Amino acid sequence: MQGYLSLVLHAHLPFVRHPEHDKFLEENWLFEAITETYVPLIQTMERWLRDGMDTRLTLTLTPTLCSMLLDPLLQDRYVRHLSELIELSEKEIHRTHWDKPFHELALLYHRRFLDVRDSYFACGRNLVAAFRQFQELGKLEIITSAATHALLPLLANHPPSIRAQLLVARDHYRSCFGRDPRGIWLPECAYVDGADVVLQEANIRWFVTDTHGILNARPRPRYGVFAPIFTPNGIAAIGRDLDSAKQVWSKNEGYPGDSRYRDFYRDVGFDLDFDYVKPHLPAADKRGFTGIKYYRITGDSPDKQVYDRHAALEAAADHAQHFLEARMVQIGRLAAILGRPPLLLSPYDAELFGHWWYEGPEFLDFFVRKAYYDQQVFTLVTPSEYLESHPTHQVATPSASSWGEEGYWRVWLNETNEWIYPHLQVAQERMTELARRFANPTLLQARALRQAGRELLLAQASDWPFILRTGTSPEYARKRVKDHLLRFIGLHDQLTRASVDAAWLGELESRDNLFPEIDYRYWA
Amino acid sequence: MKPIKSSPRKKTAASPRRAKTASTKPKSSARVARRKTPAKGETAEAAPVKEPAPAAPRKRTRKAIPAIPPILLEDDRPLAAHASGPGQRYVLGPTAPSGRLEAEGELPESYGTQQLLLAARDPHWLYAHWDLTREQQRRYNSQSADGHLILRIYANSLRGRPAVEVHVHPESRHWFVYVNRAATRYVSELGFYTGNGKWKTLSTSGATLTPPDTVAADTSVEFATIPFELPLGKLVSLVKEAVRENVPLAAALEELRTHGHPELPATKTPRSAAAWTPAQERALAEIISMDRVHRVWMGSLEITELIRRQFAEELVSLSVAQQIAPTSPPGAVGAISSPWGAGQPGMGFWFNVNAELIVYGATEPMATVTIGGRPIRLRPDGSFSYRFALPDGRYELPVVAVSADQTDGRAAEMKFSRDTEVRGDVGASAQDPELKAPEPATL
Numbered sequence: 001m002q003g004y005l006s007l008v009l010h011a012h013l014p015f016v017r018h019p020e021h022d023k024f025l026e027e028n029w030l031f032e033a034i035t036e037t038y039v040p041l042i043q044t045m046e047r048w049l050r051d052g053m054d055t056r057l058t059l060t061l062t063p064t065l066c067s068m069l070l071d072p073l074l075q076d077r078y079v080r081h082l083s084e085l086i087e088l089s090e091k092e093i094h095r096t097h098w099d100k101p102f103h104e105l106a107l108l109y110h111r112r113f114l115d116v117r118d119s120y121f122a123c124g125r126n127l128v129a130a131f132r133q134f135q136e137l138g139k140l141e142i143i144t145s146a147a148t149h150a151l152l153p154l155l156a157n158h159p160p161s162i163r164a165q166l167l168v169a170r171d172h173y174r175s176c177f178g179r180d181p182r183g184i185w186l187p188e189c190a191y192v193d194g195a196d197v198v199l200q201e202a203n204i205r206w207f208v209t210d211t212h213g214i215l216n217a218r219p220r221p222r223y224g225v226f227a228p229i230f231t232p233n234g235i236a237a238i239g240r241d242l243d244s245a246k247q248v249w250s251k252n253e254g255y256p257g258d259s260r261y262r263d264f265y266r267d268v269g270f271d272l273d274f275d276y277v278k279p280h281l282p283a284a285d286k287r288g289f290t291g292i293k294y295y296r297i298t299g300d301s302p303d304k305q306v307y308d309r310h311a312a313l314e315a316a317a318d319h320a321q322h323f324l325e326a327r328m329v330q331i332g333r334l335a336a337i338l339g340r341p342p343l344l345l346s347p348y349d350a351e352l353f354g355h356w357w358y359e360g361p362e363f364l365d366f367f368v369r370k371a372y373y374d375q376q377v378f379t380l381v382t383p384s385e386y387l388e389s390h391p392t393h394q395v396a397t398p399s400a401s402s403w404g405e406e407g408y409w410r411v412w413l414n415e416t417n418e419w420i421y422p423h424l425q426v427a428q429e430r431m432t433e434l435a436r437r438f439a440n441p442t443l444l445q446a447r448a449l450r451q452a453g454r455e456l457l458l459a460q461a462s463d464w465p466f467i468l469r470t471g472t473s474p475e476y477a478r479k480r481v482k483d484h485l486l487r488f489i490g491l492h493d494q495l496t497r498a499s500v501d502a503a504w505l506g507e508l509e510s511r512d513n514l515f516p517e518i519d520y521r522y523w524a
Numbered sequence: 525m526k527p528i529k530s531s532p533r534k535k536t537a538a539s540p541r542r543a544k545t546a547s548t549k550p551k552s553s554a555r556v557a558r559r560k561t562p563a564k565g566e567t568a569e570a571a572p573v574k575e576p577a578p579a580a581p582r583k584r585t586r587k588a589i590p591a592i593p594p595i596l597l598e599d600d601r602p603l604a605a606h607a608s609g610p611g612q613r614y615v616l617g618p619t620a621p622s623g624r625l626e627a628e629g630e631l632p633e634s635y636g637t638q639q640l641l642l643a644a645r646d647p648h649w650l651y652a653h654w655d656l657t658r659e660q661q662r663r664y665n666s667q668s669a670d671g672h673l674i675l676r677i678y679a680n681s682l683r684g685r686p687a688v689e690v691h692v693h694p695e696s697r698h699w700f701v702y703v704n705r706a707a708t709r710y711v712s713e714l715g716f717y718t719g720n721g722k723w724k725t726l727s728t729s730g731a732t733l734t735p736p737d738t739v740a741a742d743t744s745v746e747f748a749t750i751p752f753e754l755p756l757g758k759l760v761s762l763v764k765e766a767v768r769e770n771v772p773l774a775a776a777l778e779e780l781r782t783h784g785h786p787e788l789p790a791t792k793t794p795r796s797a798a799a800w801t802p803a804q805e806r807a808l809a810e811i812i813s814m815d816r817v818h819r820v821w822m823g824s825l826e827i828t829e830l831i832r833r834q835f836a837e838e839l840v841s842l843s844v845a846q847q848i849a850p851t852s853p854p855g856a857v858g859a860i861s862s863p864w865g866a867g868q869p870g871m872g873f874w875f876n877v878n879a880e881l882i883v884y885g886a887t888e889p890m891a892t893v894t895i896g897g898r899p900i901r902l903r904p905d906g907s908f909s910y911r912f913a914l915p916d917g918r919y920e921l922p923v924v925a926v927s928a929d930q931t932d933g934r935a936a937e938m939k940f941s942r943d944t945e946v947r948g949d950v951g952a953s954a955q956d957p958e959l960k961a962p963e964p965a966t967l
Contacts, residue, residue, distance in 0.1 A: 090901065094910045095880070097896050098919050154643060157730050193733065200773065203756045215812070216735075218707075219742035222800060224812040232772030234750045234759065242812065273880070276911060337807045339799065384752070392749040395774045400735035408646035408735055418698055421643070422653045426635050482631055489632075 003331035003342040004381045005371070006238070007364075008058040008208060010185050011038065011350035012149055014463035014480075015064040015514055019073055026476055028282045030068050031081040034127065035291060037354035038069075039116045040361040042123070042130050045139065047365070053372050055139055056380040059131065059350065060185035062145040063172040064461070066128050067514035070176070075125045082120070085291060086113045088280040092268070092292060101306040102294055108309060109292050128176050135177060141382035143183035144173040144204075147515065150460035151412045153192035153400055154421065158428040160435075161460065163198045164522040168457065168515055170202040175517065182384045183207065187462050189240070189347070190402035190409065196231040206236035206383050208347050209398050212407055214239030216399035226334050226342035228387065229396040236387055237398045243330055244346040247323060255323075256357035259299045260315040262307050264356060266295040293358075316359040320366030328377040343386055344378075416474075417465035420481050424460060427488050428523075431456050434495055435524035447509065448500045449520040452491040454512050459484035484512070634697065636660060640714045642677075642729035647706030647737035650677060653698040654714050654727065664726060665694045668716030673726070677701055677712045682728060707736035745800075748774035751788070762788075876951035879942060883923065884909035890928035896921055916942050 013033060018024040041059075048055045061069075068074050089110035096102035123130035134140035146152060147168040155161040166184070173181040183206045184199065191209050199207065206228065214225045214237060221229050225239030248254055269277050269290040282288040295304035296312065327344065334342040353360030371380055404411040413421065431452060438449055459481055467477035487508055494500045636657040643651045652675055656664070665672055672694040676686035687710070692699050703710060710732055715725040750759070756773070762785070763776035771779070781788050883895060889906035892899060902908050912921075918941040926933040 087901070091910065093898065094895060094900065095913050097898075097912050097921075098917065099913045099915055102913070157641065157643060157732065200756050200760065205750075205752060205756070211812070216737065216739055218736070218740040219744045219746075220740040222743075222745050224808055226808075226812075230748050230750055230774050232774055234748070234756060234773035234777070236750075334808075334811065337804055337811070339804070388752040391751050392747050395746050395748045400733070406646060410646055410649075413643065413645040413651055415700075418651060418653070418700075421651070422634075422641060422655055422698075423631055425639070425641050425653075426637065426655070485631055486629060 001341070001376065001379045002335040003344065003378045004386055005327055005331070005378050006056075006058055006343065006345045006381055006383050006386065007368075008060070008143075008185075008345060008347040008383075009041070009350035009353065010060040010145075010347060011065055012060065012062040012145060012185075012187075013065050013068065014461050015067060015148065015458060015512075017068060017071060017074055017511070017513070019511060023077075023283075025283045025288075026473065027074065027077060028081070030065075030074060031078050032289070032291065033351050033355055034069075034078055034120070035082065035085070035113070035116050036358070037351050037361070038127055039119050040354045041350070041364075042127065042134075043115070043119055044361050044365045045134050048368065049134075049137070049139065053369070055368050055372060056141075056382050056385065057134075057139065057368070058141045058143060058183070058382045060143050060145050061128065061131060061176075062149055062185070063147050063169045064149060064514065066172065066176050069127045071513070079117075079120070079125070082113065082117055084280050086110065086117065088268075088277070088290060088292060089113055091276075101308075105294050105307060105309070106292075132177050141183065141384055142173075142177060142181075143185055144169045144181040145185045146187050147172065148457040148461040149187040149463060150457070151187055151190050151402070151409060151462040151465075152195050153190050153402070153409055154413060155428070155460065156192045156194060158425070158432075159194060159198075160432050160523045161428045161456075162195055163201070164431075164453065165457065165460065166195075166198045166202055166204070167522045168453075168518055170204065171517065171519065172515055180204075183382075185347075188402045188404050188412075189213065190400075190404075191237065191398050192400045193397065196233040196235045199235045200233045204235065206238060206387060208345060209237050209239050210401050210403040210407060211239050211242050213237065213398045213401035216401070217396040218399075219396055221394055221396050223338055223340070223342070223394070226338060226344065227340070228343065228383075228393050229398065230393050232395060232397060236383070236393065238343070238345045238383055240347055240403065241344040244323070244327065244344060245348075247326060248346075248348060248352070255315075255319040255363065256352070256360070257297065258315050258319070259297045260308070260311045261297050262293055262312060262358040263295045263297045263304055264293070264358075266293055266304055268292045268294070312359050313362055316362040317366045320363050320370055323363075323367055324370045324375065327371075328375055331378045343381075343383075343390075345383065411469050412462055412465040414469060416471075417468040420459075420465055420468075423481075423485050424456075427456050427459065427485060427492075430492050431488075431520075431523045434492065435520050435522075438495070444500045444502060444505070445495060446520075448491050448495050448505055450518045451505060451508050451512070452488055452495070453518050453520045453523065454515055455484045455488040455491065455508070457515070457518075458512055459488065487512070633658070638727050640712060640727040640729040642710065642712045642732045644710070644732045644734040645700075647734050648703055650701045650703055650710060650712070650732060650734070651698065652677075652701060652712055652714075652729065656697060661695070661697070664716060667718065667724070669719050669721070670717060672696075673714055673716050675699055675701065675712060675714055677703060677710055679703075679705060679708050679710060682711055682713055703734060706734050706738070708734050710734065746774075748778060749788075750774065750777065874951065875948070877944075878952050879914045879944075881912040881914045881940060882909060883912065883921065883938070885923070887925045887934075888927065892926045892928075894922075894924045896923075914940065914942050916944050 011033075013029050016024070016026045016029060018027065045055070045057070089106060092106035093103065093110055096106045119130075120127075131140065131142055135142045146165040148165070150161070150165050152162050152165065155165065169184070170181060180203055182204065184204045186195065186207050186209070189208055189210045191207065191213050195207075211225050214221055214229060217229055217237075221227070225241060228236040228238045230236055246254070248256070267289045269281055269288050269292075271294075274287065277287075277290060278284060280290050282290075294307055296307040298304045331342055331344065353364055357363070368380065371378070401407055402409055402411075434449055434452060438445055441449055461480075464477040464481045468474050490504070491500075491508075634655050634657050637655045638660065639655045641651075641653040641655070645651050654673070654675075661673075668674075670691060673692055673696075675688075675690045675692055677688040677690075678684070679687045687703060687705075688701055690699055690701055711729055713725050713728040715723055715727075718724055750773070759777065760773060763771065763773060763780065777788060884907070885893075886905070886907035887893060887902070889902060889904060891902070891906065893902060893908060894900065895910055900908055900910060919939070921938045921940065922935060923938065924933065924935045
């Protein structure tokens with residue numbers, strides 16, 4: 001073997017849970033990802049296991065995502081959502097009775113949805129436990145992220161906030177997986193000086209940065225991104241490999257744009273008679289995505305052709321072969337130059353595989369099988385496994401960076417979302433004051449302090465400024481920031497000026513119910 | 525995953541942004557001329573978020589035809605047992621708010637702490653915010669000889685000449701400031717010049733560090749061995765016991781090793797380290813360089829953004845096409861290039877027609893019914909209604925019902941044919957003519 005490859009998938013969704021409404025559109029983000037990405041990934045890993053393959057994959061399951069996957073209310077709602085989808089696919093089987101290509105696809109969707117339901121119930125609706133099993137078998141390394149996916153560099157002026165984001169995440173990981181996380185996905189790969197001090201406290205041994213986080217490190221890393229560096233505090237920073245990123249992500253060169261793959265936008269939710277699809281839409285009063293899509297990307301022509309599953313799978317196999325050969329060439333070449341086995345780290349958003357790129361799970365399956373059976377150039381590893389066998393690395397301070405547009409934090413701090421930060425600043429300082437002031441709180445005060453911590457963490461999520469910047473659901477994002485900050489302000493007022501309103505607190509606890517064991521002293 | 529879906533819910537009006545906000549233009553000079561009044565155009569309100577237009581009322585001509593049996597107008601979805609009542613199951617949450625958490629009011633305009641927040645957002649831009657109430661701001665503006673406040677940015681510390689001095693708008697409470705130096709510590713102060721030309725400081729910020737934007741000149745190499753199996757906490761306490769505090773772990777471990785701590789494996793400098801040559805350096809630089817990084821900004825944002833933008837571009841061309849094809853029904857996308865692509869760009873008038881068949885009936889609720897050999901779901905009252913796409917051709921459709929106890933049965937053989945002749949360019953898309961494209965902003 002001449003080198004190593006680490007595939008890292010980052011699965012994250014913001015905490016969206018609205019018990020106060022019977023059906024809530026944004027909860028569909030979770031439901032779609034379960035159906036299209038998380039369950040197919042589990043099924044793929046199960047097949048590897050069944051076939052006796054000793055595979056390695058690394059997966060972030062962010063604390064907010066784990067919280068939602070474990071939440072009974074959202075589990076119930078997902079089952080309802082999936083039942084509705086199965087029902088629609090049944091109707092589609094009938095509707096396409098005399099239209100063979102569509103009929104075959106309707107059958108395919110129906111079968112896949114039933115498979116997803118089987119898998120979901122087979123793990124007791126607990127996907128966190130399903131992933132955990134693969135970790136315990138040594139096939140998967142599950143890593144954590146900041147508690148609510150806050151962009152750490154924008155918390156740099158309040159170190160207790162960075163500490164709370166990371167230690168709450170560490171604690172939550174323990175409760176989910178029965179051990180400490182060894183690696184972390186810094187939200188948006190955003191590293192800032194000082195984060196490694198808290199990582200050291202949390203005994204988190206490695207994190208991922210974007211390429212320039214390593215290339216621009218001080219002093220200059222000798223091996224580029226092809227070996228980790230140790231921060232001065234002893235945490236390994238591993239940079240993203242560009243070539244493998246480009247082949248998957250790039251608009252022009254990337255695999256997901258192949259004309260044989262399924263078109264994401266052409267969905268029966270938009271195509272079919274409104275009354276017919278209405279009961280199956282994410283929101284009853286507006287067309288939206290259902291998940292049943294019959295066309296392939298086709299090309300520039302507006303006339304989309306019917307999706308050909310067989311051809312799409314061939315494309316996925318072709319791309320997996322291409323990806324494999326490219327990595328073999330790359331690793332062989334690097335090994336010759338470096339004089340040591342290179343480590344390539346290829347991180348992707350997990351939801352690319354299946355949700356955006358429908359054939360992504362099959363691509364991954366083909367690639368891992370080919371890498372396992374068909375080549376001797378590189379070994380698939382998890383970063384922790386690599387660091388166990390390679391504990392010596394250059395010491396350098398990574399460059400503050402992110403994998404967002406232009407490489408820093410412009411996406412999360414601009415004219416559309418800057419208004420958030422002054423409020424956060426005040427709330428963060430108040431949280432620290434509260435944590436210091438209430439050394440011996442009453443039970444009710446302790447509950448209020450914990451809830452204040454939850455509300456602050458939720459307000460800090462990077463998802464809200466991101467959505468405000470992209471303009472995708474700005475009103476929802478604005479409301480979420482506002483609601484959490486106002487709840488924090490209310491709790492702060494009650495703790496400092498009056499007595500805690502137990503009924504109101506109870507309502508907050510039932511809504512923003514993540515991190516039940518949160519330790520507010522982290523802010524002290 | 526990046527949530528990029530729209531919210532189709534009714535949206536409350538956006539609360540107007542209060543602070544007049546702006547970005548400075550990049551400034552090359554170290555110090556902006558004193559007493560410069562804010563330039564026109566430097567302040568720009570953030571573009572208001574465009575709300576999706578409300579959907580036009582649906583006109584379902586089908587309902588106007590009296591001859592169609594009422595069952596055809598029903599939803600053909602079997603009623604679910606746990607539906608909470610007619611029309612309730614799909615009520616969207618936000619239209620039915622509950623609890624007192626919904627009336628949570630607005631965030632305070634400011635807190636009046638007078639604090640100055642400074643944060644680097646990339647190697648050359650800083651964000652500054654000052655937390656003043658309107659009253660505080662009015663008072664300080666009136667004390668200022670310029671009628672407004674001034675933000676000073678310093679490299680390293682608040683000494684010497686400011687790197688940048690920005691005259692901010694009287695109403696502004698934040699500013700994006702261009703700075704020349706990456707990898708530099710910046711601090712700032714907010715204040716004004718009094719009538720006698722004396723500087724008055726209102727508040728000073730903490731420091732912020734602009735990230736580096738180039739590779740380091742320092743090519744010194746130092747290796748460390750951090751044993752993965754030893755918890756960092758243990759290593760740190762070891763270091764604290766034996767070495768002085770506040771020494772970075774990697775350096776402290778090396779120091780400990782030289783003092784012969786047996787529990788620490790010795791650092792084995794990679795063989796390649798000693799023999800690292802300029803040729804290797806060059807060969808590696810050909811493979812990876814910051815130039816290439818700049819061409820591949822691809823992250824979580826990019827993929828969703830690319831898809832979104834690509835889609836938005838299509839919709840822009842769509843709206844252009846609509847403008848040049850005024851005969852198209854408002855909102856219809858059929859005549860233009862779109863992801864649903866029913867027609868051709870710039871065609872003008874267009875027409876799509878297709879046919880679906882509805883097979884409906886009823887039997888005993890516990891009976892088994894198959895249509896075309898495939899079992900169907902009955903509604904709780906035993907009725908059913910299924911749609912069939914009907915392309916041109918001749919078709920047979922057996923519909924069979926068998927009683928729950930399997931002792932009785934009925935069957936119907938239905939035959940259909942469709943033969944379509946078209947004049948002119950007629951599309952066959954099955955899509956609803958009232959289909960609206962999702963707006964780019966809501967994808």
